[in-house]
């Protein structure tokens with residue numbers, strides 16, 4: 001009988017949302033052993049280390065990188081630190097998981113891809129929303145050729161963020177947050193849309209700062225155009241009284257609409273309406289064959305552990321993050337220059353160097 005692979009020895013760095021990474025690893029206890037947690041705030045590091053047995057509390061990434069018992073470093077630090085920290089981890093011989101937004105430019109994504117190749121290590125960006133069972137169900141229907149052609153998709157990200165949220169010194173500023181609601185909030189919904197539809201060929205966006213007294217945008221309205229002629233809209237705000245996220249995909253043979261749970265609308269319930277009775281029976285039969293896998297962070301981390309053990313493809317790749325960040329880049333350029341931006345960007349496009357003003 002084959003023996004189960006040893007659990008991945010992981011260190012989680014940055015213990016805001018990183019707390020949820022620790023909890024998710026603990027849920028997957030056959031897959032992961034959290035050996036260290038790290039935060040520049042020592043009290044935080046000690047508190048979280050105390051949640052599990054035999055976890056070291058560190059206050060400096062260097063301590064984590066020097067440790068022989070760390071296989072994977074999971075970076076959950078503020079965005080502007082990611083580029084340099086991912087590089088340090090790779091050079092120290094560690095595999096890396098990194099929260100969104102991975103980095104602040106496509107060139108930096110490409111540099112990290114080259115470095116991963118050179119060091120023989122891997123980088124998995126976090127895009128956990130796409131592991132909801134609802135959006136996975138739709139993806140399986142697309143893969144099986146059961147949706148027909150896409151016509152229009154509508155994506156709404158209506159969240160609420162105020163002064164408390166922007167009190168964190170890194171938020172609300174181009175230099176440290178790397179962008180506003182497009183990069184920080186809508187990127188999840190964008191990733192889900194691209195997971196279903198693939199990359200667009202044209203982007204036209206408008207952005208505005210209307211809700212908070214911050215440097216970056218906190219509202220956006222975007223149209224996307226795809227190579228097959230289909231269209232999508234995306235709207236984002238942090239000023240909504242009621243928080244929702246919603247995706248609605250209109251295909252030739254069916255319409256799929258997500259639930260509205262703001263931070264997990266990839267999960268069920270999704271309403272899939274198939275007008276034709278015979279086709280509905282085929283769709284239902286296919287759906288009945290789909291395995292029920294973990295969702296959310298646990299879903300991404302579970303699949304990551306599987307890939308780690310088997311050498312299979314990572315559940316989210318640098319290419320996936322690049323695709324979403326290329327669309328984000330196009331959105332900012334479009335809003336600034338009031339024009340449609342065509343994708344993919346040319347290799348000599350100055351926007352490859354970043355979207356910040």
Ligand SMILES: NC(=O)c1ccc[n+]([C@@H]2O[C@H](COP(=O)([O-])OP(=O)(O)OC[C@H]3O[C@@H](n4cnc5c(N)ncnc54)[C@H](O)[C@@H]3O)[C@@H](O)[C@H]2O)c1
Pocket residue numbers: 013014015016017018038039040041044059060061076077078079081099100101126128168184
């Ligand atoms: N995928 C998601 O749904 C999701 C949700 C929230 C945040 N995020 C992303 O996660 C990252 C962190 O966001 P957050 O909301 O947790 O921020 P936060 O400010 O709440 O927490 C960041 C933590 O990192 C610590 N830290 C800062 N610099 C550090 C360093 N050099 N070494 C070790 N620790 C350090 C801080 O002390 C703090 O405890 C951001 O990139 C954010 O966009 C992703």
